[in-house]
Amino acid sequence: MANMIESQEFGKGDFVLLDQLTKEAFMDNLKLRFQRGRIYTYIGEVVVSVNPYKSMNIYTPEYVKDYKGREFWERPPHIYALADAAYKTMKRYLKDTCIVISGESGAGKTEASKIIMNYIASITNVSHRSEIDRVTGILLKSNVILETFGNAKTTRNDNSSRFGKYMDMNFDFKGDPIGGHINKYLLEKSRVVHQQKGERNFHSFYQLLLGSTEQTLNALHLKRDPTAYTYTNQGETNNMKSIDDKRTFKEMSGALKSVGFSHDEQQTLFNLLAVVLHLGQLEFVEEGQKVRIQNKEVVNYIASLIDSNAASTEEALLTRVVAARGEVINKIHSKEDACFARDAFAKAIYERAFLWIVERINGIIEVKLDVHRYGKSTVIGVLDIYGFEIFDNNSFEQFCINYCNEKLQQLFIELVLKQEQEEYLREGITWQNVEYFNNCVICDLVEQSHKGIIAILDEACLNVGTVTDQMFLEAMDKKLKEHEHYTSRRLVPKDKDLQHDRDFRIIHYAGSVTYSVIGFMEKNKDQLFQDFKRLLFQSSNPVIKDMWPEGQQSVKEVTKRPLTAGTLFKNSMIQLVEKLASKAPYYVRCIKPNEIKSPIQFDDKRCLHQVEYLGLMENVRVRRAGFANRQPYQRFLQRYKMLSSYTWPNHQCRSDKEAVTALIKDIRFDHDVAYGNTKVFIRTPNTLVTLEEKRSELIPHIIVLLQKMWRGANARRRYRRTVAIYKIMNRYRRYKMRCYLLEMNRRFANIKRMKDLGKSVQWAVPPKVLISLAQQMKLMHARWRAKYLIKSVPKDQWPAIQMKCAAYDALHNKRQGWLRPRKWEGNYLASMSDNASLASVFLTSVDKLRSKHGFRDVIFTAHVRKVNKHNKSEDRAIMVTDKLIFKLDPAKGYKPMHGVPLNKITGLSISSGTDQLLIIHLEGHDDLVTCIHKTTPQADDRVPEAVGRILRLVKTELRSELRVNVVQQAQVKLGGKSKSISVDQQNNASTNFRKVSNTMLMLVTCPT
């Protein structure tokens, strides 16, 4: 009922919720809702429907979806909710249900029944399975056919059902439709031959005349003109705008075909309609004692259309065969008899055709499944029966129709009260009675044996001898004069509205209706001469023959008197009511807002009248006297548990009932509530409304809570995912690392046994994270390998190797020929092989210098050609010791000219060629620019040795690295100026530096 609170402007969605139950309040609510386009309102589970007289956009698939599987109070009032409830009950409890639609003619019953069937068809056939499609398709299409043949325009309703219809839909245990059955009740066949002003015959005639092809009409000998036929022109309303006969004819013949009527069957139906129209055209003329047919060609048409011959047809129309005392004689009709017989024939043909159509449809949709295999099928029945009717002239048909409505009202009273009472009993709740008008007494007036109107009518019809309608009226007056609901002029002489010897009045639950007795007897007898039955049975058209099996009876056969129309109808009504009473009923109460089919007018008087006779106020009262609302505990909790901390979010009680009790106590509503066995009963609507209001107040908080939780959950999920991603990444990285390391491990496993100690082993491409590690490992491997290689070298050779390594670092790939194998001697000037003549002189000088400067070792000595700042070249010697580097003059007994501490050396420069240029850059001095010469053997390449030794010396003594420039043109500093030196090697040249320019020197030397 949330919606009811939401939509205050639309009034109350359930009359039970009215603050005060008065006529005015009820009508105001009904009117308000009608004016606001809300045509449905509940009384509990009864749907009150007001005919909108305009098409409403509330039957779309979206609406179907909205109501599917929902409870009444979950959505705004709609007939779909009722259809769904019926379906749910049927499916859940495997219980047969029925939907009874009542209301007066034009109130919208037939529309409602179609809406319900469509709803059920669309909720059951979601998967479009062919068998379900077939069944629901036929059920829906058969409506079109039945409306064509069974509906007509009356002054009340352009599409008034002139027969009662009760349609069963069968479902299997899964809730899928598997078949159906249609019961029809009393077709108003008098309409075939007579229509009142402003009315029409059944739609079928007009559809045939206006909708069929020229060819068809010709074959039927018909003209496209309803005004040309007696049976279709009496109402003088043949070309109604609102009834599109042409279109519906197409629809109808399409429906006939798709439901399963063969071409011949359809043709036969059209033939029979034509026969009826032709019958109406017959003109009888009296000729002396005899009666003859003026327009004989019509007889020929009829004969050909029923596949008979003209002679027998004419005979059947003009005479009747009677059997008297074993003899058969032919009795000639009077003109009056002939007319009567003709009309009876026309009505009978039409009625039989209609009956045949219904049976044919039933044959097609009959449940063919084996009950033992598929289990019991359950049923939803939809009753759409003619509504209560008052015309200017009310005859036997209206009498039957209104009696039918009395019976249904009776059922409504019984079931609605019974159900309610049973529920209270079931739930163990005390209950007090509500006063209501029980129309049982009117039903009795009609149907009681001996004393009832039908019984009196039958008695009159049974009488041999001429009994007139007036005599029947007299009999009623006599027998029923005490009855509260019966009057006539004889009983109330002052009532001028009642005509003497013609009218009687019944005070129905829905109002007083004056009936004219004229025709009652004849219609009740419903006589058709045997001659016609025989004629049709003898037809060579098998369909027609099939319709008239009793035509085979011999004339002489004595048959039991058939039951009268009244009695047949009464029996069928009693049966119907029994059938309905055995099912769980749902009610749609239709109200007609005005007499002029207006979508806006709300005729207060008429509506109030309907509300009164439908007993809607009583209905509300019954509902309210008990409890306005009841809900199973579990459902109640589900809906309202947020109202109390005992139950939110989940209760801790032993049962739902206990939890509901705690909740209700908590919000202080226990004075207005009763606790049944399975349901909680709420007495006043106000309580329910308050509950709903409180609930709506809390809903936003709950939504926020849900949003919060959702967002939290979402964030947590995202977080967990991220963590997982990192974990996976980590694991994967580690896996890659492990793979790499294992792989490298594998490749280097035998390293010690490898000849090259793993030098040629291919290093795998490391994962990114291991790039620097791999570099370090390569270094480690190189070191290890070096150490391993060195291990075999004696310790005293290590310094030599270290020097060579230093030379390697500085010269490899830079200076030509540095690796030429030769022994590094170091102190060449002290060598007898190298410096035979002056070695001893040199050694004396060294001794002197050692004692003066206190150095330990002489690292390298050589004769050199040296250039000074004036570009002058001179022969000198250099001596590198562990403390100082000396320049000596060999010509003067190796007299020292200069001694520079080791730490003043800033770098070395040599050329990339094999010449012996050796430049020692000094801090605070001119660079020592020399070229080694006078070696033995000649032109021995000693520069690499000098470089290796000096580098190693600086490293061990000073713990520092020297820069070595290996260049084409060396840059030097002489006398504070920068000069560049290039080298020119010439055979047999004596080594010398030459000035090229102020900043350029050239070393000329012979190649080594």
Ligand SMILES: Nc1ncnc2c1ncn2[C@@H]1O[C@H](COP(=O)(O)OP(=O)(O)O)[C@@H](O)[C@H]1O
């Ligand atoms: N729910 C509805 N929506 C639109 N029009 C409706 C509706 N119910 C009834 N009508 C209109 O009222 C007319 C009469 O309704 P109908 O169902 O034939 O009445 P009933 O069967 O009670 O005599 C319909 O032909 C249609 O025009």
Ligand SMILES: [Mg+2]
């Ligand atoms: Mg109807």
